[in-house]
Amino acid sequence: MNPTGSPRLTVIGTGYLGATHAICMAVLGFEVVGVDVDQSKIDKLSSGEVPFFEPGLPELLAKALESGRLRFTTSFQEAGAFGDVHFVCVGTPQQPGSDAADLTYVEAAVRGLAPYLDRRALVVGKSTVPVGTAKRLTGILxxxxxxxxxxxxxxxxEFLREGFAVDDTMRPDRLVFGVASDWAEERLRAAFKPVLDLGTPVVRTDLATxxxxxxxxxxFLATKISYINAMAEVCEAVGADIKDLADxxxxxxxxxxxxxxxGLGFGGGCLPKDIRAFAHRAEEIGVGQAVSFLRHVDDINxxxxxxxxxxxxxxLGGQISGxxxxxxxxxFKPNSDDIRDAPALDVARTMHGLGGHVRVYDPAALDNARRSFPELRYGESALDVARDADVVVLLTEWADFREIEPDALARVVQHKRIVDGRHALDATQWRAAGWEYRALGRS
Incomplete structure (x- = not known):
């Protein structure tokens, strides 16, 4: 415990969730140590570089480092000696060849930290895990x-939205505390005091809940997205307009x-793998029928x-090749460089595989896309990749794309055809400018 009475915090895992949490907690006034086994992540963060795209976070990292309240290490021993409350923020990706969540990193984090916990302390999981994981990890601890x-x-x-992670951390719409004692709740309240002082609602519950x-x-969110896209399929069949229906x-x-x-549906590192892992876990515990609809949600998407x-x-008249x-x-969404399960790249790769000469541009995710999909071609701007194009396909609803004028785009393309995969453009405006405009679920 530091002299001010606030608990000292450690954050295990410095990926998207962990780095954001560590930086924001330090800015809020806590002493924080971020821990990761990846030395390159530690080096980047220690030098003031956020290793992913998130608006506002680089400025907060500079502020946190300058304050002296934030540092990073690869040492679990250092973390154990320093911290009063330890947040586990490592990833739980989908297992290769399975819908189940891969808990390798969560278990490794707990096993790495536990031998250095020689006094009363609270370990707090923030990672998204199958129900029952906390009970097992308690035994390991x-x-x-x-x-x-x-x-x-x-x-x-955690309930972070990529692109809004700073606000979601420092001004969340709710905090959920799964605890087994009053002491654990008191420690959590101390670790979130500046956030709670804003009047943030708290739900105290058990670990499983x-x-x-x-x-x-x-x-629920995935179901809502897939529901309106299912209605789009119906609209296409009968000549109705999905935008008017949704409005x-x-x-x-x-x-x-x-x-x-x-539109094109959801992707990213959370919704797709979370609904699959949830359905898988429900089947394991004998209540698979209760959430079997999630398989249909995934299929629609x-x-x-x-x-x-x-x-x-x-x-294109029936032919993509050439x-x-x-x-x-x-x-997978604007204001992010995350390409995990990105619908945009899935569509681009499919069109490339069908023989299309596809050129991709994204304001933030080009480096990640190039590394993962070197077979695709890339450009330096939206107008650059559209030069001499037979069709423009909007796949991620960045404001940069919405703000392009139809006449400006018309000067560089070969044919004035646009497919709006995100219902991001004003159809009336584009059609009035002489464009063939098409979108899912619209005639």
Whole structure:
């Protein structure tokens, strides 16, 4: 405990979640040590470089380092000696060849830290894990920590939105504390005091419920997205307009407009793998039927990618091979450089595989895309990749793309054809400028 009475914090794992949490907590006034086994991550963060794209975070990292309240290390021994509250923020990706979550990194983090916990401390999981994981990790902690049962485990799920992670960390809409004792809740409240002082609601619950909150939330959001995209399939079959349908539904306050936007569907490192892991875990514990609909949610989402390729083919008169295609977007969403399970790159790769001459541009994700998909060609700007294009395909709804004037684009393309995979453009404006405009679920 430092002299001010605030707990000293460690953050195990300095990827997207961990680095954001460590930086923001230091800016809020806590003494923080970030821990990672990847020396290159530690070196970058220590030198003031955020190793991923997130608006506002580089400036906060500089501020946190300058304050002297934040440092980074690869030493679990140093973390154990320093910290009162230890946040586990490592990744839980999908297992290769399975829908299950890979808990290798979570377990390794707990096993790496536990031998250095020789006094009363709280370990707090923030990673998204299958229900029942916390109970198992509690046993590992008690077995390996010199302090034994004086070390408690709590769960505090994260709800970060890429592109808005700073606000979501420092001004969250709620905090969920999964705890097994009043002491654990008190420690968590101390570790979030500046956030709680803003009036942030807290839900205190048990470990199992806190593990379920994140996957339940993501499953609901994924279902809402896939629902409106299922309606888009119906609209296409009968000649109806999905945008007008979605706008009408959004005016019902029981439904609301958030996550009710039709288009190419969801991707990224959370929603796809979380709903698959949730369905897998539910089957393991004998309640698979209760969430079997999530398999359909996943299927609908995947179909939108194939349907987007079909739409491009239709616009090109039935033939993609040999056509020059400008692909606007690589990240799974705007304000991010994350290309994990990105619908944009999936569509671009499929069109490339069908013989299309595809050129990709993204304001933030080009380096990641080049590393992962060197077979694709890339450009330096939206207009650069559109030069002499037979069709432009908008795949990630960056503001940069929405702000391009139809007439400016018309001066560089071969044919005035645009496929709006995200319903991001004003169809009336583009059609008035002489463009053939197409979007999923619209005639």
């Amino acid at each position: 008690h077995d390996l920590a010199p302090a034994g049962t004086d070390v408690e485990l709590a769960w505090n799920p 806190s593990e379920l909150v994140k996957v339940a939330a993501n499953s 009408s539904l959004a005016l019902d306050d029981r439904i609301g407009g958030k996550f009710l936007k039709p 995947r179909r939108r990618r194939a349907r987007t390729v079909d739409l491009v083919r239709e616009v 056509k020059r295609i400008a692909a606007w977007g690589a990240a």
